[in-house]
Amino acid sequence: MIWEGFLLTLKISSISIVFALLLGTMITVMRLSRIKPLEWFGVAYIEFIRNTPLLVQLFFWHFGSYYLLPDWLNTWKNSLSSPEFIDGVIALSAYTSGFIAEDLRSGIFAIPKTQLEASRACGLSFMQAMGYVILPQAFRIVVPPLISQCLNLIKNSSLCLVISVAELTYMAKQVQVRGAHGFEVFTVSTLIYLCISLLVSLGINTYNKYFLRTIKY
Amino acid sequence: MHWEVVTKNFEYFLVGAWPNGPIGGIAMSILLALGGIFGAFWIGMVFGLMRLSRNWATRTLALVYIEIIRGVPLIMVIFWFYFLGPILIGREIPETWSALTALIIFTSAYIAEIVRAGVDALPKGQMEAARSTGLSSVQAMCFVILPQALRNMIPSFVNQFVSLTKDTSLAFIIGVNELTRTAEQVNNRTMNAPLEIFFTIAVMYFVICFVLTSISRRLERQVSRYQARRS
Numbered sequence: 001m002i003w004e005g006f007l008l009t010l011k012i013s014s015i016s017i018v019f020a021l022l023l024g025t026m027i028t029v030m031r032l033s034r035i036k037p038l039e040w041f042g043v044a045y046i047e048f049i050r051n052t053p054l055l056v057q058l059f060f061w062h063f064g065s066y067y068l069l070p071d072w073l074n075t076w077k078n079s080l081s082s083p084e085f086i087d088g089v090i091a092l093s094a095y096t097s098g099f100i101a102e103d104l105r106s107g108i109f110a111i112p113k114t115q116l117e118a119s120r121a122c123g124l125s126f127m128q129a130m131g132y133v134i135l136p137q138a139f140r141i142v143v144p145p146l147i148s149q150c151l152n153l154i155k156n157s158s159l160c161l162v163i164s165v166a167e168l169t170y171m172a173k174q175v176q177v178r179g180a181h182g183f184e185v186f187t188v189s190t191l192i193y194l195c196i197s198l199l200v201s202l203g204i205n206t207y208n209k210y211f212l213r214t215i216k217y
Numbered sequence: 218m219h220w221e222v223v224t225k226n227f228e229y230f231l232v233g234a235w236p237n238g239p240i241g242g243i244a245m246s247i248l249l250a251l252g253g254i255f256g257a258f259w260i261g262m263v264f265g266l267m268r269l270s271r272n273w274a275t276r277t278l279a280l281v282y283i284e285i286i287r288g289v290p291l292i293m294v295i296f297w298f299y300f301l302g303p304i305l306i307g308r309e310i311p312e313t314w315s316a317l318t319a320l321i322i323f324t325s326a327y328i329a330e331i332v333r334a335g336v337d338a339l340p341k342g343q344m345e346a347a348r349s350t351g352l353s354s355v356q357a358m359c360f361v362i363l364p365q366a367l368r369n370m371i372p373s374f375v376n377q378f379v380s381l382t383k384d385t386s387l388a389f390i391i392g393v394n395e396l397t398r399t400a401e402q403v404n405n406r407t408m409n410a411p412l413e414i415f416f417t418i419a420v421m422y423f424v425i426c427f428v429l430t431s432i433s434r435r436l437e438r439q440v441s442r443y444q445a446r447r448s
Contacts, residue, residue, distance in 0.1 A: 051379070051426035052419040053386035055397055060419060063404065063411030158290040162390060169292055182300055190293050197288035 002185065005171030006192055012088055012167060013154045019093035020153065021146075024100030029130060031105060042101070049098030054091065054156055061091040062163040088160040096153045100146060107142035108134055140211075144204045151200045155193065168192060219410035223417045226403045230421065233394055241394035243421055249317060249385040249395060254378050256321035261328025266358070268333045279329065286326035291387055295319040299391045316388035324381050331377065335370040336362060369440055375433035379426045386422070396421065 031042030049057075065087050066074060077083045111134055119129040139146075161170035172189040176182035233241020240248070267279035286294065298319040302310050339362060347357035389397040400418045404411050 047427060047430075048419075048423060051383075051430060052422045053383040053397070055386040055389065056400075056415060056419050056422060059397070059401070059404075060412070060415040064415060067412055155290040158292045159387070161292070169290070169296075173296070176296075176300060183304075186293070186296060186300070190289055190297070193290060193293060194285060194288040198284070 001171045001175060002168065002188055002192075005166060005168040005189075008165065009154065009157055009167040012085065012092065012160060012165060013150070013157050016089050016092035016096065016153055016157070017150050019089065020096035020100055020149075023093060023097035024104060025135070027097060027101040028104040028108070029127075031101060032108065032130075033126070046098050046101050049095055050102070054095045054159055055162065057095055058088065058091040058159060058163055061094075062087045065090065082165070084160075084163045084165050087163055088157070088165045092153060092157060092160070095156065096149055099149050099152070103142050103145040103149060104138060107138040107145075110141055111137050143211075144207060147200060147204050147207075151197055154196055158193075218413060219407075220413055222403070222407050222410040223413050226399075226414075227417075229403065230396060230399055230418070233399060239394060242399045243396045243425075245313075245393065245395040246382065246385045246397075247425070249313075249320060249388060249393070250378065250382040252317050253320035253324055253381050253385070254374075256317075257324035257328050257377075257381070258374070260321065260325035262332055264325060264329035265332025265336070268329060269336055283326045283329050286323060287330070291319070291323050291384055292390060294323045295387060295391060298322075312391045313388075313393050316385075316391060316393045320381065320384060320388070323384070324377060327377055327380075328374070331370050331373045332366075335366040335373070338369065339366055372433045372437040372440060375429055375436065379429045379433070382426055382429070383422065 027042050027045055030038040031046065033039060033042075062084060065077075069077070077086045080086065115137070116129055116134055119133040120126070124132065157167055158169040160167055161173060164170065166174075168189050172185045175185040230242045232244045233239065235241065235244070264279045264282055267275045268283065270276050270279075295316060298315040299312065302315050302318070343361060343365065344357055347361040348354065352360065385395055386397040388395055389401065392398070396418060400414050404414050407414075
């Protein structure tokens with residue numbers, strides 16, 4: 001049971017990470033674009049997502065997604081064996097994308113302004129300059145914070161137990177509620193989370209040691 | 218849309234059943250957050266300074282504490298205190314207290330990291346100068362380093378308080394009657410306005426956290442003006 005929960009934790013986290021990265025990049029570009037309504041939307045989105053608890057967002061999507069999502073998505077979702085999995089993915093990726101957008105923005109600000117000016121002077125459009133010059137450099141700088149956001153996402157996925165996604169914490173609680181081996185189960189799942197996070201921070205340290213020092217401005 | 222569900226229950230969201238019953242709603246969330254940051258400040262300060270100690274054992278102890286707490290989701294910490302606290306102590310603990318303890322322990326690890334970073338960011342010469350005027354290392358810490366470092370840490374503390382305020386929503390899972398739980402109760406009772414209810418709750422959290430975030434941004438600008446810098 002714990003093993004299945006662990007696999008589901010990995011599954012929901014990895015799917016959400018992909019969506020969060022895509023959404024976060026989109027929001028960052030909106031936030032930095034010169035078109036005012038887009039910029040306001042980006043700011044409002046980031047502030048709202050960052051200043052409300054994930055738990056409330058989970059409930060919002062769990063109970064409210066039916067009214068907000070398009071019909072074809074709802075039909076598809078309800079044909080699945082666990083529709084709440086989709087709600088979890090939506091909430092997790094929306095939440096994390098707010099944080100990723102902030103990290104990306106600070107990464108982009110770390111790139112000297114002359115880079116954008118130079119690429120614009122070469123005749124690239126704003127989108128081209130972003131896509132081919134600025135973002136590739138910014139991504140390299142923000143890899144450590146992005147990885148730690150992924151780690152946060154894995155830890156946050158434990159909250160999906162409130163909408164009954166059967167991930168690691170949910171399984172641990174199920175075992176505990178049945179009255180058998182609560183202590184052992186909590187120890188094991190705590191250790192699993194601990195191992196994941198230690199591995200990730202080891203990865204970040206290695207990256208910092210070997211790759212980041214080669215970047216100079 | 219059924220906004221009347223929200224307007225009818227708004228007082229319940231604010232204070233719960235108080236004054237005719239136990240306090241709840243956003244008042245409970247704020248109490249939890251305030252109690253949490255107060256406790257976490259002192260524990261975090263102790264572990265943060267232990268982390269900087271020159272004694273190997275003390276440093277490792279603090280490091281292990283910080284890494285374990287930071288590597289585990291808050292909900293796990295809450296479950297540990299909720300399910301295993303009574304077994305260890307041998308009697309029942311009200312869930313508000315186990316939630317508060319879990320929040321304090323969880324936040325203290327993050328505060329410890331803030332304290333460590335804050336002290337580390339001060340120029341080394343400050344400690345050396347203080348020691349060379351004849352202060353002991355404890356005196357130098359208390360009278361020279363910490364007063365400067367704490368001022369620089371204030372914005373980070375406010376940010377941590379914002380996360381803590383958001384984290385109090387997790388106390389819902391073990392049945393503490395705070396804002397998220399009152400929303401859940403009202404939603405279970407009415408069943409026809411989930412979107413409106415949870416949107417209102419999100420806005421209530423947003424107002425508190427956004428005000429605090431703005432304050433912390435302003436403080437950050439002020440603090441960076443008076444900082445002792447590395448040469």
